[in-house]
Amino acid sequence: MKVAIVGCGMLGYDLVRTFLDKKDVELFCYDNKITGDILGKKIYNLDITNANQTYETLTKLNPDTIILTSSITDVDFCEENSDLAYRVNTIGVKNVAIAAQKFDSLLVYLSTDYVFDGKKGKEYTEFDLCCPLNVYGETKLQGENFVRQILNRYLIIRTSWMFGKNRKNYISYWYTCVSKGQKPIIVDGQVGSPTYSKDLAQNICYLIKENKIGLYNVTNLEGTDRLTVFKEMCKIIGVEFNIKNICLKPANDVFKKAVRPMDTRLDNFIWKLEDLPKIRSWKDAIRDYIFYDLK
Numbered sequence: 001m002k003v004a005i006v007g008c009g010m011l012g013y014d015l016v017r018t019f020l021d022k023k024d025v026e027l028f029c030y031d032n033k034i035t036g037d038i039l040g041k042k043i044y045n046l047d048i049t050n051a052n053q054t055y056e057t058l059t060k061l062n063p064d065t066i067i068l069t070s071s072i073t074d075v076d077f078c079e080e081n082s083d084l085a086y087r088v089n090t091i092g093v094k095n096v097a098i099a100a101q102k103f104d105s106l107l108v109y110l111s112t113d114y115v116f117d118g119k120k121g122k123e124y125t126e127f128d129l130c131c132p133l134n135v136y137g138e139t140k141l142q143g144e145n146f147v148r149q150i151l152n153r154y155l156i157i158r159t160s161w162m163f164g165k166n167r168k169n170y171i172s173y174w175y176t177c178v179s180k181g182q183k184p185i186i187v188d189g190q191v192g193s194p195t196y197s198k199d200l201a202q203n204i205c206y207l208i209k210e211n212k213i214g215l216y217n218v219t220n221l222e223g224t225d226r227l228t229v230f231k232e233m234c235k236i237i238g239v240e241f242n243i244k245n246i247c248l249k250p251a252n253d254v255f256k257k258a259v260r261p262m263d264t265r266l267d268n269f270i271w272k273l274e275d276l277p278k279i280r281s282w283k284d285a286i287r288d289y290i291f292y293d294l295k
């Protein structure tokens, strides 16, 4: 089976790590800026905003599966560069979907909890209506819509609050602050579903192997707030939590450019309805991340 991973950032790295082990998989990696290799796999140049390059590259390869993680994920940057955000996060997805259509490749598209406004007051299932509050969420939702319009065989996977080896993230930031004796900024009251990119990559691999299609929420369990995650990190690394050593700030003070939804916990509802293997808790996942990928 030929698998193309488009986007070699945080999740892309763990997808490579996961698929490298699979003997029946021939792996090809693409990104627009990152060059060189990832775990020994060469990264080829591909800018998904370039329709011709995307079509020619992907149809020439003719992969069985394309996993599209490429995105502008900086939420504030998207707010201030809205055209560019649509170009990458929406039109780029359309370009990849058109290439996938030619040979009926399975397209796995990564989407986000930010398609929701965070006002539900409990976990979002795959059946809830979307209502993004910011440009990033809107561009990702319109990316989803192109996938649905163009393809029959697709997986849309919504995830949230990712942490992993191949990029700075909220846990690596807190860890660095605590290690250096600095006060980390923690957003007060924001709730979500922390997700380890290594677990997500393995779960994506599982869905592909089981020939699943359609929309799935995929996160570690259960939803929680930022401060609870920070306290758990302190416990794991053996540092006593002290409120005086952190800077707990309201969201309005931290997020000046793009509004954030305040409660985007995702319920892996379809995953559970289909009796797929239980996904571990974010606490277990963070422990694993800290000991094996962060330190």
Ligand SMILES: NC(=O)c1ccc[n+]([C@@H]2O[C@H](COP(=O)([O-])OP(=O)(O)OC[C@H]3O[C@@H](n4cnc5c(N)ncnc54)[C@H](OP(=O)(O)O)[C@@H]3O)[C@@H](O)[C@H]2O)c1
Residues within 6 Å of the ligand: 006, 007, 008, 009, 010, 011, 012, 030, 031, 032, 033, 034, 046, 047, 048, 049, 068, 069, 070, 071, 072, 073, 088, 092, 110, 111, 112, 113, 140, 159, 160, 161, 162, 163, 167
């Ligand atoms: N991180 C999270 O907390 C989170 C939460 C929910 C959903 N997601 C979704 O999950 C997916 C993976 O996230 P991630 O954190 O792994 O993202 P990431 O680390 O930012 O990786 C995304 C990759 O896409 C590349 N890219 C940007 N523009 C491109 C273009 N025009 N053509 C080709 N590649 C391009 C980026 O390259 P450059 O950086 O060099 O431009 C980067 O390597 C994304 O679709 C994201 O929306 C992420």
